Amino acid sequence: MLLEVSGITAAYGSVQVIENVSLSVGEGAAVGILGANGAGKTTTLRAISGTVRVPSGTITFKGQDIRGKRPEEVAALGISHVPEGRGTLPNLTVEENLRVGAYLRKDRSGIETDIAFILELFPNLKRRFTSNGSALSGGEQQMMAIGRAFLAKPTLLVLDEPSLGLAPSTAKDVYAAISRLRLETGIAMLVVEQNANLAFSVVDTAVVLETGRSVLSGSTAELRGNDEIRRAYLGG
Amino acid sequence: MNSFGTFVQLVVDGLAQGSIYAALALAIVLVHQATGLINFAQGGMAVLGSYIGMTVGNLVVPVNLILGVLVGVIVAVAASFAIGAFIERFVMRRFQGGEEDTKVVATIGLLTLITGAIGMIWGFNFIPYPFFFNTSTSFTVAGIAISLWSLTTFLTIVALMAVLQLLFTKTKMGLGLRAVADNPGSSALSGIRVGRMLMVGWGLAAALGTIAGILLAAKAQLNPGNFDAILVYALAAVIIGGLSSPIGAVVAALGIAVLENLAGTFLPWIGHDLKIAVPFVLLFVILLLRPQGLFGRKSVVRV
Amino acid sequence: MNGLRNLVDRPWARWALGAVIAIILLVLPLSATEFTNQTITRIAVFAVAVLGLNIVMGYTGQVSLGHIFFVGVGAYCAIIPIRALWGGSIAEGAIVIGFALAIIIPGIVGLIVALAAVRLRGLALAMITIALPIIGVPIAKRFSDITGGNEGVSVRRLDYVASDGQTYKGNPFSAPAWSGLADDQWQYYLVMIIAAALFGLAFFLVRGKYGRAFAIVKANESVAASMGISPYRYKVLAFTIASMYGGAAGFLYIVALQYTSSETLSFGHSIELVIATIVGGAGSIVGSILGGAVYVLVPQITNAISPESTTVVQGIVILLVLFLLPGGLASLPRVLARRFRRARGGHNVDSSNSTEPAIENTENTKH
Ligand SMILES: Nc1ncnc2c1ncn2[C@@H]1O[C@H](COP(=O)(O)OP(=O)(O)OP(=O)(O)O)[C@@H](O)[C@H]1O
Ligand SMILES: [Mg+2]
Numbered sequence: 051m052l053l054e055v056s057g058i059t060a061a062y063g064s065v066q067v068i069e070n071v072s073l074s075v076g077e078g079a080a081v082g083i084l085g086a087n088g089a090g091k092t093t094t095l096r097a098i099s100g101t102v103r104v105p106s107g108t109i110t111f112k113g114q115d116i117r118g119k120r121p122e123e124v125a126a127l128g129i130s131h132v133p134e135g136r137g138t139l140p141n142l143t144v145e146e147n148l149r150v151g152a153y154l155r156k157d158r159s160g161i162e163t164d165i166a167f168i169l170e171l172f173p174n175l176k177r178r179f180t181s182n183g184s185a186l187s188g189g190e191q192q193m194m195a196i197g198r199a200f201l202a203k204p205t206l207l208v209l210d211e212p213s214l215g216l217a218p219s220t221a222k223d224v225y226a227a228i229s230r231l232r233l234e235t236g237i238a239m240l241v242v243e244q245n246a247n248l249a250f251s252v253v254d255t256a257v258v259l260e261t262g263r264s265v266l267s268g269s270t271a272e273l274r275g276n277d278e279i280r281r282a283y284l285g286g
Numbered sequence: 287m288n289s290f291g292t293f294v295q296l297v298v299d300g301l302a303q304g305s306i307y308a309a310l311a312l313a314i315v316l317v318h319q320a321t322g323l324i325n326f327a328q329g330g331m332a333v334l335g336s337y338i339g340m341t342v343g344n345l346v347v348p349v350n351l352i353l354g355v356l357v358g359v360i361v362a363v364a365a366s367f368a369i370g371a372f373i374e375r376f377v378m379r380r381f382q383g384g385e386e387d388t389k390v391v392a393t394i395g396l397l398t399l400i401t402g403a404i405g406m407i408w409g410f411n412f413i414p415y416p417f418f419f420n421t422s423t424s425f426t427v428a429g430i431a432i433s434l435w436s437l438t439t440f441l442t443i444v445a446l447m448a449v450l451q452l453l454f455t456k457t458k459m460g461l462g463l464r465a466v467a468d469n470p471g472s473s474a475l476s477g478i479r480v481g482r483m484l485m486v487g488w489g490l491a492a493a494l495g496t497i498a499g500i501l502l503a504a505k506a507q508l509n510p511g512n513f514d515a516i517l518v519y520a521l522a523a524v525i526i527g528g529l530s531s532p533i534g535a536v537v538a539a540l541g542i543a544v545l546e547n548l549a550g551t552f553l554p555w556i557g558h559d560l561k562i563a564v565p566f567v568l569l570f571v572i573l574l575l576r577p578q579g580l581f582g583r584k585s586v587v588r589v
Numbered sequence: 590m591n592g593l594r595n596l597v598d599r600p601w602a603r604w605a606l607g608a609v610i611a612i613i614l615l616v617l618p619l620s621a622t623e624f625t626n627q628t629i630t631r632i633a634v635f636a637v638a639v640l641g642l643n644i645v646m647g648y649t650g651q652v653s654l655g656h657i658f659f660v661g662v663g664a665y666c667a668i669i670p671i672r673a674l675w676g677g678s679i680a681e682g683a684i685v686i687g688f689a690l691a692i693i694i695p696g697i698v699g700l701i702v703a704l705a706a707v708r709l710r711g712l713a714l715a716m717i718t719i720a721l722p723i724i725g726v727p728i729a730k731r732f733s734d735i736t737g738g739n740e741g742v743s744v745r746r747l748d749y750v751a752s753d754g755q756t757y758k759g760n761p762f763s764a765p766a767w768s769g770l771a772d773d774q775w776q777y778y779l780v781m782i783i784a785a786a787l788f789g790l791a792f793f794l795v796r797g798k799y800g801r802a803f804a805i806v807k808a809n810e811s812v813a814a815s816m817g818i819s820p821y822r823y824k825v826l827a828f829t830i831a832s833m834y835g836g837a838a839g840f841l842y843i844v845a846l847q848y849t850s851s852e853t854l855s856f857g858h859s860i861e862l863v864i865a866t867i868v869g870g871a872g873s874i875v876g877s878i879l880g881g882a883v884y885v886l887v888p889q890i891t892n893a894i895s896p897e898s899t900t901v902v903q904g905i906v907i908l909l910v911l912f913l914l915p916g917g918l919a920s921l922p923r924v925l926a927r928r929f930r931r932a933r934g935g936h937n938v939d940s941s942n943s944t945e946p947a948i949e950n951t952e953n954t955k956h
């Protein structure tokens with residue numbers, strides 16, 4: 051397993067919001083996280099990337115214990131987290147936002163190739179290449195955030211609701227791009243998504259969270275067959 | 287001398303004095319952008335750096351003046367960088383995310399501590415600062431006397447600003463500094479070591495301030511209170527020019543200095559002693575008439 | 590020991606403690622040395638100054654770094670008319686005029702400063718007010734014919750014409766014969782009575798309607814605005830009241846010292862006053878009194894030990910207090926009580942025993 055999360059808890063200050071979450075992501079696999087608002091999906095991702103305190107449980111990445119590591123250390127190990135709200139750097143240009151993504155890389159020519167790839171993947175970004183991050187639309191910011199995360203050349207890409215606040219058609223485009231990214235590069239992915247239909251277009255398996263616990267996991271086919279899941283997350 | 291000659295000379299001297307204000311203003315903006323706080327100890331740190339430069343420089347000056355001054359400057363810059371980084375890491379980091387007034391008072395405490403330490407170590411008397419040339423030297427161009435110190439100061443600060451600009455826009459370090467200033471949490475997700483960047487930001491600001499401190503001391507000698515008034519000018523420049531605009535702060539600093547120089551000479555009732563009131567009277571009038579500030583960027587000055 | 594903790598919480602215990610202290614303060618000067626009386630008098634003077642600063646900084650959350658300016662202006666506004674008028678046709682009335690001017694003029698100046706400066710939020714207000722003493726000193730020196738410049742103005746030996754038609758040297762603040770008090774005792778009581786009245790007024794101010802408005806403005810300006818409380822208006826009000834308190838402290842300064850100079854409103858003292866306010870305890874009446882004590886006693890003590898170290902010690906003290914006791918000395922009993930309770934194994938709700946310094950708000954830092 052590339053990433054193995056087992057039995058973690060997480061807390062903001064003294065308020066514990068995750069009680070017991072376990073999940074795993076294999077090499078090159080794509081895993082979804084489903085759950086109602088406030089179930090703890092974002093917090094789970096934050097626990098993995100080291101931006102929230104994880105008092106107990108284990109998180110191993112490439113066989114290494116990463117629980118309690120700081121966000122910059124986790125990033126350096128090869129996990130790229132696109133946070134909820136996209137983490138745009140508003141006063142930096144699109145180009146600079148992308149280059150921040152490649153901050154830890156030394157292979158100059160590789161960076162240029164990857165930037166070109168992202169611009170080809172998201173033609174909108176090409177047009178706004180020299181605009182400030184704050185001047186972008188929500189969809190464009192999401193594309194930029196994904197591009198920035200990809201530029202880190204991660205082994206695992208962690209995406210928090212890439213469709214948040216986007217028009218359905220834009221959300222579809224973004225997911226099409228994510229699929230392509232996966233297909234062409236083989237990066238492993240962990241994707242939080244409200245809209246399971248969208249998520250299922252990318253992931254092979256998914257975990258369901260309820261009030262801070264992982265309660266169910268299975269392949270997308272199995273989950274599609276589950277009545278409760280269908281009702282709650284697939285709209286019927 | 288005709289009054290036009292006086293005018294030009296005052297402008298040149300004003301630009302030199304103003305570049306000292308500008309350097310401190312820039313240091314303040316640098317820290318504010320990185321950490322969202324106003325460092326009221328910035329001037330004190332500059333003075334501390336200058337004392338270190340003088341002390342070390344004086345060890346070498348007997349052998350060779352130029353070499354001694356140079357060694358002093360280099361040591362001062364390096365030491366202030368380290369002191370700035372240290373203060374960020376071990377003092378101000380504690381107050382990150384805390385209340386605004388706590389942070390202000392913390393930097394006030396630092397200012398007090400630094401001023402006191404300087405006084406304890408070096409005393410409160412004015413001490414001459416050894417410099418490359420005699421700072422009262424001046425040369426005449428088209429009948430107008432231009433002070434060599436003024437020219438050197440102005441050019442040095444302009445050059446430093448250019449270097450900083452390059453650092454921020456053309457280097458990886460600069461990209462990291464700006465990213466952290468923009469959104470530290472998100473920058474960390476890209477592997478940027480936020481804490482280290484904050485230390486570098488403070489270090490750079492301190493080093494910049496120290497160069498201004500040395501230039502000032504070369505002319506006006508060294509004293510623990512050297513930057514008390516200059517801090518006030520720099521703050522005025524920062525308010526007028528905008529907390530988030532380095533260029534605005536620099537322009538405002540130069541403008542303030544030229545204006546007060548002209549006012550001090552051409553309006554006799556102001557004179558040398560009340561020059562310092564000029565930028566503030568101006569600032570008050572601006573604030574009363576144009577609450578959004580001189581450049582009308584509401585968001586900068588207000589919420 | 591639990592009893593002690595309960596005592597701290599009981600209102601009647603606090604009133605009783607207050608009453609005991611009041612009685613001690615009332616009786617003390619009759620037996621204490623002149624030096625002690627003068628020291629306590631000066632503490633009361635600066636407690637009023639700190640109280641003013643607390644109204645704007647502690648209660649309303651607006652950092653003012655130039656509060657000493659208003660103390661200095663108040664001192665001049667008190668001493669200049671007293672010097673000009675005392676012993677003339679209006680006799681003691683000069684002191685009343687001095688008192689009134691010492692409150693009114695700083696109030697007006699404060700209002701004007703506030704109208705402009707308060708438009709800027711917290712930091713910028715601090716940035717502007719730091720200029721007040723730096724501008725104030727050269728202005729005071731410029732008008733040295735009335736302010737005395739560096740030498741200052743004194744009313745310790747004023748000429749006056751007594752009822753016998755003779756001219757004598759006199760001090761407007763020496764004890765009148767009917768009181769049977771020594772000068773230091775007379776000044777002590779005069780300062781104490783006025784300071785107590787000012788503290789009483791402030792107590793009702795911060796506990797009343799205005800105090801609640803100040804607190805809301807401090808907590809969140811947008812919330813205040815949405816509740817119909819204009820942050821601008823209340824910040825101006827707080828600043829103006831603070832300036833009047835500063836001016837009143839200036840008057841008391843004259844009662845205590847009968848002398849002032851441009852040194853009174855210097856930059857260094859302004860910083861010391863801010864430090865004293867925080868060390869005493871921001872947003873606290875008791876903290877203001879402790880702040881006055883800090884302002885007067887810390888330099889007095891360090892001067893006695895090693896005068897060169899005064900400033901360093903102040904810097905260290907303020908940083909230590911910010912690190913260890915953010916509520917200032919006034920919060921010490923509460924903090925100790927809490928420590929004590931925790932040590933006894935009461936309910937331990939402290940869960941901060943993790944080692945990871947996580948940055949928690951990833952997405953919404955700034956902007
Ligand atoms: N920064 C925070 N501080 C305190 N509590 C928080 C914080 N962020 C989230 N919470 C709380 O933690 C719980 C889980 O939140 P989380 O953001 O992980 O949910 P989520 O599953 O991502 O929901 P959504 O689908 O709405 O994004 C919620 O009850 C939320 O109120
Ligand atoms: Mg979420």
